[in-house]
Amino acid sequence: MQLANIKKELGIATCALLQVPAATVNAADSEWDIDTAVLFYSESDNGVSAFEPAIYASKDLGDGQLIDLRLVVDVLTGATPNGAPASSVLQTFTTPSGTGTYFAQPGETPKDDSFKDTRVAAGVDWTLPFNRLSRIKLGLNGSTEYDYQSLGVSATYLQDFNNRNTTFSAGLAFNNDTISPVGGVPTPLSNMRAAGTGTNRVGGDDTKTVTDFILGITQVLSRKTLVQLNYSLGMSDGYLTDPYKIVTVVDQNGLPATSAFTNGDLPYLYEKRPDSRQINSLYFKVVQSLTRDVINFSYRYFWDDWGITSNTFDLKYRYEIGRGYLQPQVRYYLQDAADFYVHNLKLGAPLPDTVSSDYRLAKMTTTTLSLKYGYALGDNSELSVRAGFMNQSVDDGDVLAGTETPDTDAIIVNAGYSFFW
Amino acid sequence: MMLVSLCLFLTSTGSFADIGKAPAIHLPAIDGEVDLAQLEGKVVYLDFWASWCDPCRDSFPWMAEMKEKYGSDGLEVVAVNLDKERALADTFLKTMKVNFVVAFDASGESAEKYGLRGMPGSYLIGRDGNIQASHLGFNDKDKAKLEAAIKVLLQQQ
Amino acid sequence: MKAIIYLGVLFLMAGCSSMDTVKPWDKDILAKKSMQPVPDFFENFYDEHIYFSKEASSGGQSVGGGGCGCN
Numbered sequence: 001m002q003l004a005n006i007k008k009e010l011g012i013a014t015c016a017l018l019q020v021p022a023a024t025v026n027a028a029d030s031e032w033d034i035d036t037a038v039l040f041y042s043e044s045d046n047g048v049s050a051f052e053p054a055i056y057a058s059k060d061l062g063d064g065q066l067i068d069l070r071l072v073v074d075v076l077t078g079a080t081p082n083g084a085p086a087s088s089v090l091q092t093f094t095t096p097s098g099t100g101t102y103f104a105q106p107g108e109t110p111k112d113d114s115f116k117d118t119r120v121a122a123g124v125d126w127t128l129p130f131n132r133l134s135r136i137k138l139g140l141n142g143s144t145e146y147d148y149q150s151l152g153v154s155a156t157y158l159q160d161f162n163n164r165n166t167t168f169s170a171g172l173a174f175n176n177d178t179i180s181p182v183g184g185v186p187t188p189l190s191n192m193r194a195a196g197t198g199t200n201r202v203g204g205d206d207t208k209t210v211t212d213f214i215l216g217i218t219q220v221l222s223r224k225t226l227v228q229l230n231y232s233l234g235m236s237d238g239y240l241t242d243p244y245k246i247v248t249v250v251d252q253n254g255l256p257a258t259s260a261f262t263n264g265d266l267p268y269l270y271e272k273r274p275d276s277r278q279i280n281s282l283y284f285k286v287v288q289s290l291t292r293d294v295i296n297f298s299y300r301y302f303w304d305d306w307g308i309t310s311n312t313f314d315l316k317y318r319y320e321i322g323r324g325y326l327q328p329q330v331r332y333y334l335q336d337a338a339d340f341y342v343h344n345l346k347l348g349a350p351l352p353d354t355v356s357s358d359y360r361l362a363k364m365t366t367t368t369l370s371l372k373y374g375y376a377l378g379d380n381s382e383l384s385v386r387a388g389f390m391n392q393s394v395d396d397g398d399v400l401a402g403t404e405t406p407d408t409d410a411i412i413v414n415a416g417y418s419f420f421w
Numbered sequence: 422m423m424l425v426s427l428c429l430f431l432t433s434t435g436s437f438a439d440i441g442k443a444p445a446i447h448l449p450a451i452d453g454e455v456d457l458a459q460l461e462g463k464v465v466y467l468d469f470w471a472s473w474c475d476p477c478r479d480s481f482p483w484m485a486e487m488k489e490k491y492g493s494d495g496l497e498v499v500a501v502n503l504d505k506e507r508a509l510a511d512t513f514l515k516t517m518k519v520n521f522v523v524a525f526d527a528s529g530e531s532a533e534k535y536g537l538r539g540m541p542g543s544y545l546i547g548r549d550g551n552i553q554a555s556h557l558g559f560n561d562k563d564k565a566k567l568e569a570a571i572k573v574l575l576q577q578q
Numbered sequence: 579m580k581a582i583i584y585l586g587v588l589f590l591m592a593g594c595s596s597m598d599t600v601k602p603w604d605k606d607i608l609a610k611k612s613m614q615p616v617p618d619f620f621e622n623f624y625d626e627h628i629y630f631s632k633e634a635s636s637g638g639q640s641v642g643g644g645g646c647g648c649n
Contacts (some may be wrong), residue, residue: 283638
């Protein structure tokens with residue numbers, strides 16, 4: 001038992017045990033409960049790196065009203081795969097602006113490194129109780145980066161039953177996103193063109209809207225066990241394509257069909273995804289106390305109308321050690337490919353309506369192992385740090401040797417400091 | 422008439438009123454022990470709390486204030502601790518002004534007898550030893566209502 | 579449809595909930611921060627963000643939160 005960390009350990013017995021950040025649960029005495037954190041993410045092989053400082057503040061306004069605010073700055077650097085697989089020949093690509101050129105050496109997976117991104121995201125949530133057993137949480141969120149803006153609202157209703165052993169929740173959210181790619185929206189399935197020869201662009205911006213529903217139940221099973229089950233439904237409409245991703249057209253030898261295209265056209269077509277997507281997920285979580293330690297396990301089954309299904313397993317075991325704790329974590333994720341995912345297109349074959357070579361839509365597995373250490377500095381503050389390794393491995397099936405999708409390996413380190421102010 | 426409206430008044434804030442003779446309480450306390458039977462003739466504000474209950478933390482200063490204001494008029498405050506480990510309660514109490522009776526019931530039997538539905542949970546017991554009202558939770562809005570109820574009961578003989 | 583079956587499971591759970599109610603004073607362990615479904619806001623936030631950017635699946639725990647042009 002951590003006697004020292006009183007304020008942080010306080011939970012409201014009569015409070016819902018659902019989807020409320022613990023910081024909010026423990027807010028008291030008209031003080032702000034503040035969480036500061038930073039993330040370092042770094043991929044090997046000149047991949048993406050991210051530096052993401054963030055702050056969260058929560059306050060009990062009295063009478064059961066809660067407000068929480070969050071601000072996150074996301075600084076991204078590095079190179080990202082453009083969708084084309086490696087080849088045994090040198091490959092040449094044009095940057096999104098249409099004026100620059102970049103290359104992929106033989107055997108090298110093409111990556112566009114002209115991509116730099118800083119994103120700022122902010123959100124505020126206001127919890128308003130109706131009575132002792134029910135409340136609504138209203139949220140507003142937005143983010144901006146140089147080629148993408150997002151604005152959204154949400155409302156989640158929570159109702160307790162059964163001496164507060166059961167909490168039912170129902171949530172709804174709307175998001176509107178504007179995509180303003182560098183160089184303008186490309187014409188889907190058109191050719192990428194050599195630098196300086198003009199671009200195949202629809203031009204300008206495009207938008208997408210996302211509507212999400214969630215239904216959930218949190219249930220206390222015993223003095224030491226809590227379970228949660230959520231069903232979510234999401235519908236996206238509009239521009240769902242990645243404006244920077246291309247698909248390679250290969251000849252009968254499996255090489256980019258450069259000579260088949262003339263007038264500055266390169267053997268790479270801009271991808272095209274469907275203009276709507278419906279996603280579903282069933283999420284289960286169990287939190288189990290064992291003497292001093294805690295196991296937190298979750299499983300999510302996901303399926304959508306793009307043919308993607310996935311299974312996510314996440315297990316954390318918290319070992320209490322005096323004023324601190326050690327928490328190993330393992331996450332295992334398996335995904336099936338989207339219907340329109342291809343490794344490449346064959347020259348002469350009929351063009352599909354929708355196609356993408358983005359490896360994130362492929363059949364793949366992500367495995368993450370991490371270890372976190374947390375320590376209570378005083379009654380009201382805690383310092384924590386977590387370090388982990390992530391490996392993403394794509395199952396290409398039968399593809400030409402030398403064009404396999406390489407693994408993505410990344411180091412993830414995040415640290416946090418929380419306190420009352 | 423007043424008492425009925427009092428019960429309804431407090432019940433409407435989401436509490437569960439057990440009207441009738443207050444179940445016996447005989448528990449160890451900070452200064453020896455407490456026996457509810459011996460407090461008959463006084464108005465008793467009986468409160469159930471635990472160190473891990475956030476609103477309980479807010480209710481303590483208010484309970485101390487009530488005892489100070491109305492103790493001489495016959496108010497007794499009895500705060501029954503339901504922590505399973507006495508050490509946790511002691512740590513909590515160290516940070517509080519305590520001018521009232523604090524009793525300890527790690528078994529939770531007294532809470533069971535009173536049919537406690539949530540924490541903090543309190544019962545107002547009249548001079549006749551009967552439960553007149555009960556209340557669940559604690560926030561700023563509740564203070565005035567509870568104080569008014571205490572005054573009404575103190576006026577009775 | 580699959581969704582209906584899963585919703586049915588949800589309601590079954592609600593039905594089970596009336597058994598073996600845990601008393602308010604027995605929720606000391608459940609009140610601990612380490613027993614919350616999400617004890618660390620940013621640990622969960624960062625994970626959600628990383629996997630939203632690197633995988634085709636997202637969400638499941640809550641709604642809202644916005645999108646990003648994660649390349």
